[in-house]
Amino acid sequence: MANRWWVYQRERFPVFAHGLLIAAFSLSAVSFSALLRGERGLPEDRVALAAFGTAFLFFLQLRIADEFKDFEEDARYRPYRPVPRGLVTLGELGRVGAGAALLQLLLGLWLMPSLLLLLALVWVYLALMSKEFFIGDWLRARPIVYMSSHMLILPLVDLYATACDWWPTGKGAPAGLGWFLAVSYCNGIVLEIGRKIRAPESEEEGVNTYTVLWGRRNAVLAWLGALALTAACASAAALDIDFATPVAILLAVLLFTAAGVALRFLRQPMPHRAKAIEALSGVWTLLMYLSLGAVPLTWRWCARGSP
8 A cells, every 4th residue: 555655656746856846936935035124033843834734735636636637638548657557446535635734623722713814725725727718628729828828837836935934913914025926836836747748659549738739949948938927027036035136136147057958958858858848848947946045044144143
């Protein structure tokens, strides 16, 4: 039994790789909120734990929802995946998702019971996503609308993570929080496009990658455009926490690197170069979150303690 779940997580939800990114996501969310409120100390342990635990479980529930949503398509085109090949069942995954919801409920009650209002909001949107808003055929015919509607779950999860910091104060969300939520939304688009840029020999029947839908050149340009939009939002967010210069330097390096990776792929669309785009998308997202939350808050905490 345990071995089955270990194989499942390795193939569909790598706990350690996802955990690192989600830790950066959640810790930076509470740190950014604290910076906007003028705090200079590190987040309380229970705030950081509640934000991380709830966010991690949200992303696990997203994976499980995808398993249900894509089951018929996976069974037809991707029978090698864990659910179609019988490694785990949808019933088992449903019970895992319900257990995750119970843990989220307990974490919210532990931190502040009224947070359950926001938790319910994210649950409702996640449930609607899992049913493709009851207009699945219409959405699938419009890939941009499909992606845009599904990416809204990320700022909602981020809103909850930041609320672990600002909600208990009773003063409402701090001004400037919207830019961080916009970064979260744009990062989701960067990751989504980046993971669906493929070399010609890596394309699979039944998988609507963006290189198939839009063509190689347009898919890469869309990815670069998403990076540029994220950079603009990150710059505005950095201004609100007085960390604009370090973020600007980081953005310049990352954008220059992304342009080089994109150009190499366009010149020679080989699988390892497509993988480089996907990998850079993950690195970009990780560094965006750290540079807007955990790093500046830690820097100021250290500076405050220095003589």
